[in-house]
Amino acid sequence: MAQSTFSTVDEYGFERHEDFDYESYEHFMSVYLKVLASRAQKWATLLGEGKSVKRTNTVKRYVRKGIPSEHRPSVWMAISEAEQMKDQCPDLYQKILDGPFEKELVDLVKTDLPRTFPDNIYFTKEANHQTHLFNVLIAYAHNNRVVGYCQGLNYIAGLLLLATKSEETSFWLLKVLVEKILPDYYTKTMDGLIVDIEVLSELVKSKAPDVHQHVINLGLPWAVITTKWFVCLFAEVLPIETVLRIWDCLFYEGSKILFRVCITLIKNNRALILSCNDFTSLAECFKAIVKNASALHCHEFMQSIFKVPGTLSNSTIIKLRARFAKQRREQQQKEPPR
Amino acid sequence: MATNRSGASQRPNGAPQTKVCQFKLVLLGESAVGKSSLVLRFVKGQFHEYQESTIGAAFLTQTVCLDDTTVKFEIWDTAGQERYHSLAPMYYRGAQAAIVVYDITNQGGAGVCGMRAIFTIELPTRDTFGRAKNWVKELQRQASPSIVIALAGNKSDLAAKRMVEFDEAQAYADENGLLFMETSAKTAMNVNDIFLAIANKLPKSEGAGGGSAAGARRLADGEQPRSSTCCK
Numbered sequence: 001m002a003q004s005t006f007s008t009v010d011e012y013g014f015e016r017h018e019d020f021d022y023e024s025y026e027h028f029m030s031v032y033l034k035v036l037a038s039r040a041q042k043w044a045t046l047l048g049e050g051k052s053v054k055r056t057n058t059v060k061r062y063v064r065k066g067i068p069s070e071h072r073p074s075v076w077m078a079i080s081e082a083e084q085m086k087d088q089c090p091d092l093y094q095k096i097l098d099g100p101f102e103k104e105l106v107d108l109v110k111t112d113l114p115r116t117f118p119d120n121i122y123f124t125k126e127a128n129h130q131t132h133l134f135n136v137l138i139a140y141a142h143n144n145r146v147v148g149y150c151q152g153l154n155y156i157a158g159l160l161l162l163a164t165k166s167e168e169t170s171f172w173l174l175k176v177l178v179e180k181i182l183p184d185y186y187t188k189t190m191d192g193l194i195v196d197i198e199v200l201s202e203l204v205k206s207k208a209p210d211v212h213q214h215v216i217n218l219g220l221p222w223a224v225i226t227t228k229w230f231v232c233l234f235a236e237v238l239p240i241e242t243v244l245r246i247w248d249c250l251f252y253e254g255s256k257i258l259f260r261v262c263i264t265l266i267k268n269n270r271a272l273i274l275s276c277n278d279f280t281s282l283a284e285c286f287k288a289i290v291k292n293a294s295a296l297h298c299h300e301f302m303q304s305i306f307k308v309p310g311t312l313s314n315s316t317i318i319k320l321r322a323r324f325a326k327q328r329r330e331q332q333q334k335e336p337p338r
Numbered sequence: 339m340a341t342n343r344s345g346a347s348q349r350p351n352g353a354p355q356t357k358v359c360q361f362k363l364v365l366l367g368e369s370a371v372g373k374s375s376l377v378l379r380f381v382k383g384q385f386h387e388y389q390e391s392t393i394g395a396a397f398l399t400q401t402v403c404l405d406d407t408t409v410k411f412e413i414w415d416t417a418g419q420e421r422y423h424s425l426a427p428m429y430y431r432g433a434q435a436a437i438v439v440y441d442i443t444n445q446g447g448a449g450v451c452g453m454r455a456i457f458t459i460e461l462p463t464r465d466t467f468g469r470a471k472n473w474v475k476e477l478q479r480q481a482s483p484s485i486v487i488a489l490a491g492n493k494s495d496l497a498a499k500r501m502v503e504f505d506e507a508q509a510y511a512d513e514n515g516l517l518f519m520e521t522s523a524k525t526a527m528n529v530n531d532i533f534l535a536i537a538n539k540l541p542k543s544e545g546a547g548g549g550s551a552a553g554a555r556r557l558a559d560g561e562q563p564r565s566s567t568c569c570k
Contacts, residue, residue: 107464111369111370112370112391114387114388115370115388115389115390115391116390116391117390118386118388118389118390150419150421151369151391151393151417151418151419151422152393154391155393186421187421188420188421189421189424190421190422190424190425194424194425219432221428223425223428224394224395224397224428224429227393227394227395227425228393228394231393231394232393236390236393279412280399280412283397284397287397
C-alpha cells in the first residue's frame with residue numbers, strides 16, 4: 001500500500017483527482033500503515049491455526065478494528081450469513097449465468113456499466129471489471145425478481161468486486177446485504193429506505209436536537225442529504241478505506257452500523273453544520289464533511305462511531321422502524337397512488 | 339459563456355448594481371438521458387462520455403447574468419430510475435423551474451456502448467419521450483402552479499439515430515406551454531441557451547419569482563438578504 005501514496009491511482013484502481021490532498025493522505029497513511037501492520041499480525045494469528053472464523057466477541061472486536069484486505073472476502077462471507085446461503089445452493093450463481101436473461105434487465109444493467117466508477121482503471125472498457133459487474137448484477141436481478149436491478153447496486157457490486165476480486169463472492173455478499181442485512185432499500189417502492197431515513201431523522205432529533213432543528217429551519221430534508229448514504233452504503237460517498245471499514249462492521253453487526261456512521265458524521269461536524277446560514281451553504285457543507293480529514297482517518301473514525309452516537313440499541317431501531325413503517329402504510333392508504 | 343460564476347453577491351459592500359434573483363430548478367427525466375451531463379456542461383463547462391449514474395440527487399449552483407438581473411440557480415439533478423420516483427416530490431416541491439429531459443434517440447443510455455448495439459434493434463425502445471410527458475403531467479398537477487417548465491431533447495449530436503422528431507416535440511411543448519430546445523451536453527449546443535431561456539421567462543417582478551411559488555424556501559436568520567432584496 002505504501003507505494004501508492006504517491007501514485008495518481010489508489011490501491012483499488014481509483015484515479016486521484018487533481019485536487020487530491022497528497023499531504024493529508026500521506027500523514028494519514030504514515031499512521032494507518034502501523035495500524036494495518038499490527039492488525040495483520042493479529043489476524044494472522046487468529047486465522048493461522050486453520051480455525052474458521054466464528055462469531056465470537058473476540059472476532060467482533062477484531063472486525064471493528066479492521067479486517068486486513070487480503071482476508072476480507074473470506075471473513076465477510078463467514079461473519080455474515082453469506083457462506084451459509086452459498087452452502088445451501090453452491091451452484092446457484094453458475095446456474096443463473098447459464099441464462100437465459102430477460103432483455104429488459106440486460107438493457108437496464110448494461111446502461112449503467114460504463115457509468116459505474118468511470119474513473120477506476122479496472123472499470124474502463126478495456127479492463128474486465130465491466131464484464132464481471134454485468135455478471136454479478138444480471139445474476140442478482142434474475143435471482144431476486146422483487147428487486148431486479150436498482151441503481152446504486154452497481155456501486156455496491158462494483159466495490160465488492162474490487163475488494164474480493166471474485167464475481168461469485170461478490171454475488172453472495174450482495175445477496176446477503178440486500179436480503180438479510182438491509183431492510184427493503186432496493187425494492188420497487190424503496191419502502192425500507194424511506195423508513196430508515198425517517199428513523200435517522202428521529203435519532204438525530206434526539207441525539208443532536210440543535211443540528212436537527214437547524215437543518216429543518218434551512219429547509220433541507222434529511223432524505224435529500226442521506227438517500228445516497230443509505231442506498232450506496234457510503235460507497236461513492238466516503239473515502240474508500242473508510243467505506244470498507246464500515247462494511248467490515250456492517251457484515252458482522254448489521255444495518256444499525258449505518259445509523260452509527262450517519263450520526264457520527266453529523267455530530268462530528270456539528271459546529272460546521274450550525275455555522276451554515278443558508279440552504280446552499282448547508283448543501284455544500286454536507287458534500288464537504290464526507291471528504292474531510294476526519295472522514296479520511298478511518299481508524300479513528302471507526303472508533304468514534306461506537307462512542308460519538310452514544311447508546312443505540314437494536315430494540316430502539318426496531319421500534320422506530322415499526323413506527324414509521326406503520327405511519328407510511330397509513331399515509332399510503334389515505335393517498336391514492338399516482 | 340453567458341454565465342458568470344462569481345455572481346453579484348461577491349461585489350464589495352453596498353447595494354448590488356443589478357437585481358439578484360435566486361431560483362430552485364429541478365432536472366427530471368428517464369435514467370441516462372443526460373440530466374447530469376447537462377448540469378455538468380452548464381455549471382463546469384465539461385462533458386464526460388460516461389457520466390456516473392446519479393443516486394438520490396446532486397446539488398449544484400450556477401449564476402446567469404441577464405441585462406438587468408443576475409439569476410442564481412439552485413439546481414437539483416435527480417436520479418432517473420423509475421423506482422426513485424417516490425423521492426422526486428421532495429426535489430420539485432417549491433421549485434420555480436424544471437427541465438424535463440428526454441433522449442432524441444429515445445433510448446436512454448450511452449449510445450456508443452458496443453454491447454448495446456445488438457439489442458437496439460430487437461428491443462422495444464425505452465420510451466424516454468413518453469416518460470418526459472409523464473413528468474410534465476405530474477409537474478402540472480403537483481408542482482407549484484407558476485413553475486416554468488422546459489423540455490430538453492438531449493443528445494442532438496446523435497441526430498442520425500433520431501427517433502423523436504423535432505416537430506412532434508415542439509408541437510407537444512406548444513400545447514403544454516413549455517419552453518423547448520434540442521440540446522447536446524456533448525457539443526454544448528443550446529445548453530446555456532435553455533437555462534438562459536428559463537432565466538428570462540422566470541417572473542422577476544416584485545412578489546413573483548422566489549416569493550410566489552408555494553413552498554419556496556424562506557430565508558433563515560442571518561442569511562444574506564440576497565433574495566429578499568431581489569427583484570425590487
